[in-house]
Amino acid sequence: MAILLNNNGYDNESWRQELTRRLPELPVRVFGELVHPADIRYAMVWNHPAGDLCRYPNLRAIFSLGAGGEHFMGDDSLPEVPIVLLADPAVARDMAAHALYWVATFHRRYEDYRRQQSQKIWDRKKIGPAENFRVGIVGLGRIGTEVARRISDFGYDVSGWDRAERQVENVECYCGPQSLTDFLEINDVIINCLSLSPKTKHLLSYRVFSSMKPGSYFVSISRGAVVDDEALLDALDRGHLAGAALDVFAHEPLPRDHPYWSHSKVNVTPHMSGATFASSAAAVVAENVRKLERGDPVQPLFDRHGA
Incomplete structure (x- = not known):
């Protein structure tokens, strides 16, 4: 099992390093690298291409690498798994x-x-x-x-x-x-x-x-x-x-x-008020992965119905 990572050009390598350090049992595959879809257990993404996340049959959860989740809106193909927002x-x-x-x-x-x-x-x-x-x-x-x-x-x-x-x-x-x-x-x-x-x-x-x-x-x-x-x-x-x-x-x-x-x-100012740093944010994401592995609830979740 592995992690699919796509931070849409915002320093994927720092995220890969931090996630690998905190979740060494889950190899990190950056979107675009050769990967078998069945190997992906968690997707950690920002502005990911619509329609792609339905290709991974063993996907257990989707993580947004930013505070918002509006980039998921309009993608009717999203699998029925939890979508976890970043609360760093x-x-x-x-x-x-x-x-x-x-x-x-x-x-x-x-x-x-x-x-x-x-x-x-x-x-x-x-x-x-x-x-x-x-x-x-x-x-x-x-x-x-x-x-x-x-x-x-x-x-x-x-x-x-x-x-x-x-x-x-x-x-x-x-x-x-x-x-x-x-x-x-x-x-x-x-x-x-x-x-x-x-x-x-x-x-x-x-x-x-x-x-x-x-x-x-x-x-x-x-x-x-x-x-x-x-x-x-x-x-x-x-x-x-x-x-x-x-x-x-x-x-x-x-x-x-x-x-x-x-x-x-x-x-x-160019959307810089709340910069996301992998050094702190990856700790939050990794903790939520641990919770999911234990079967514990995670928050905050994206509301698919736009409430």
Whole structure:
């Protein structure tokens, strides 16, 4: 029995080395190498070609090598085995750090100081204390909850919204569409942590951006297709929103002619807020393999029905 590995160009060799060290009894075969389909017991993949995973008759589970699972959506040929998402605490921590950076940047007006430096202007901007700068997290799953906790630890007033009822310590939680507007209009910055599914695609729409507090900011670190780009650009262009920091996009790499690149109120980063390192992530994956071998349950699982 063996592991099929395909991280779609993102350092397969580091993953091979780490998995071999942690699961020496399971040889690692990188996708494209000569392999007998019946030998594959586990597939560890990211953006794997649709239709391929049904070729392995002894496949027991599929592992996503990233936090999301939307790359499995639309592949009706997927075998009926568990699809395990990557829940690496190091990724969640790094995404929280990225979000905190932008919260502090907008709150403390660091971009204004960058502009002032080029003009040799010494002018201290007036700001309020952190507890008066309200931060809203849209999507209180594993990543959103970690983001909320970390930002709250720095003294910011944090609230969160999710489609389902959630409870997070020191975070005022809202749930359901009926409470979304109330949540949006009280926050100085909104951070998108929603996973992508048929129910969340373009959920952040004209109505959502228009309901945000005038002069507030938007940060997106989950999946780009949750955002209606035209709606966000409209809110920025008419001055309703003061700025945005975007790390994820519906189409990646971001097309060179996209308006975000040159927009004066938009900060673009290339999907780097939560880098996945094989050194830490392989330990999480290997532990889940051990659980499956023992017959124990594993989490989190991908919802094939897009709930």
